[in-house]
Amino acid sequence: MLNLPAEFISKYQKLLGQKQAQELFDAMNQPAKKAFRINTLKEQREVSYSLNQPIPGLKNAYYGQINGQDPEAISGLVYSQDPAAMFPAMIADIHPGDKVLDLCAAPGGKSTVIAEQLKGKGLLVANEISNIRVKALRENLERWGVINALITSASPEKLVQPFTQFFDKIIVDAPCSGEGMFRKNPEAISYWSQDYVMTCQKRQKDILTEAVKMLKPGGELIYSTCTFSPEEDEEIVSWLVEQLGFKILPIKVNTSAVESGHPDWANNDPAIKETLRFWPNDNLGEGQYVAKLQLVEREKSTSTKVKKRKTHQNKAKLTSSESALVAEVLKPFNLPLELANWSTSCLVSQNHVYLPAIEANNMHFKIISNGLELGILKKKRFEPSHQLALILGQRKQKQVVNLGKEDYAKYIHGETIRLESALHGFVLVSCQNCVFSFGKITNNVLKNFYPKGLRK
Structure with a gap:
């Protein structure tokens, strides 16, 4: 039984009325919903999990709990995610070729949805300011096989300089008071207060003030939270319209398990009814709020451009001898179209060979990864990367x-495997037909190339 704060109970009794508030409180004491998505970037999409309970309004998404150590999860074929949290990136309606910013991206659920919609074309900038959480973001995007992402760890204001009026769409899943996750994470109750709600509102406004600078005129902002709080939901949307020049767009979802936003919880703008609320008592997933807005067309910025600083990052094209080493390793594999011109497009930095998603010399913040790392050049040899294995998979x-x-259990633990195989050299390693790593066969021994940091 959740120990909900008296102030929280009173607040939602006033907002919802006694009956609906009690339905909410009762639902918050029920088990959290478990769900997963299937990765549509992969040709092989067969999973061992039951697909008998599809999530209404979503494709390739199902209720059920997955094991994070199963081959499907390790290989990036499935991703565990709260059902309601799957909607914001889907609502964004992204198209191949779009330039998209996921501003508060960790652990990567929304970024993986964005990447599926982009289908390897355009650009995804996935940003997470936390040095700890950005590691999970990188791991999840690598598992998902994303080839066109720039992963950064920077404050929003630092991103503005290279990305002023750059993005077609920006998703801000804002840091919030987390009321919608109380039953999933009861610890969040301990730091809830109305003062904390208002602190979160201020932080959200600060983030959005910078985000709007990076959106093209006419571009779209998808704003979401995992809280019920009107101060962080309808009031923020009203503020975006009144202060930052947005208009609210209608959202189409193919499910009745949602509720419209409440104009009377903000400035009585009837357009707020176009925003969506997900409540636990609607039996879809956890609490979520989503709004889709468009930046009203205006003239392009005429401010003086910041002069690019010269950088010395020691990046170069592959030499012919280096290219030959890479080609020898890649030759046995079926490459995706995005790698067709790897020999002329790849760069080398500190012996790391990578295919950049974007030219990054004028970006003066922490870049975690840029595009696809093919591998690392060592003395007279080339060692392919874990990310490349998942792309090829x-x-x-x-x-x-x-x-x-x-x-499989021995391999992900870090052991070598003795086997009989006609193959030799670098191979992809799979289980249940799910590729999850590189290996190297020498004298019927499969040498382990599963990253040490991922071993269990």
Whole structure:
């Protein structure tokens, strides 16, 4: 039984009335909803989990709990996510070729949805200011097989300089008081107060003030929170319209398990009814609020551009000898179209060979990764990256060793595997036909290339 603060109970009794408030409180004491999505970037989409309970209004999303150590999860075929939290990135209606910013991106659920919609075309900038949480963001985007992402760890104001009026769409899943996650994370109750709600509102306004500077005229902002608080939801949307030049757009979702926003909880703008509220008592997922807005067309910025500083980042094209080393490793594999021109497009930085998602010399903040890292050049050899294995695993391959469950458990623990195989050299390693790593076969021994930081 959740120990909800008296101030919280009183607040929602006033907002919702006694009956609906009690329905909310009762739902918050029920088990949290578990769900997962299937990665549509992969050609092979068969999973061992039941698909008997699809989530209404979403494609390739199902109720059920996955095991994070199963081959489907390790390979990036499935992703565990709260059902309601799946909607904001879907609502964004992103198209291949768009330039999209996921401003508060960790752990990566929304970024993986964005990447699926982009289909390897355009650009995803996935930003997370927390040095700890950005590691999970990178791991999840690598598992998902995302090839066109720039992953950054910076405050919003630092992103503005290279990205002024740059993005077609920006998703801000804002830091909030987390009321909608109380039953999933009861610890969040301990730091809730009305003062904390107002602190969150101020932080959200600060973030959005910078975000709007990076949106193209006519571009779209998807604003979401996992809280019920009108101060962080309808009031923020009213503020975006009144102060930052947005208009509210209608949202189409194919489910009745949602409620419209409440104009009377803000400035009585009837357009707020176009925003969406997800309540636990609607039995879809956890609490969520989503609004879709468009920046009213205005003239392009005429402010003086900041002069680019010269940088010395020691980045260069591949030499012919380096290219030959990479080509020898890649030759047995079926490459995606995005890698067709790797030999002329790749850059080398500190012996790391990568295909950049964007030219980054004028970006003076922490870049976690830029595009696809193919691997690392070592003395007279090339070692392919874990990220490349997961990209190649999206397509059918012949240079693959498929392990049984027992050998799979040993491999992700870091052990070498003795086997009989006609293959040699670098191979993709899979289990249940889910590619999750590189390996190297020498004398019937599969040398382990599963990253040490991921081993269990």
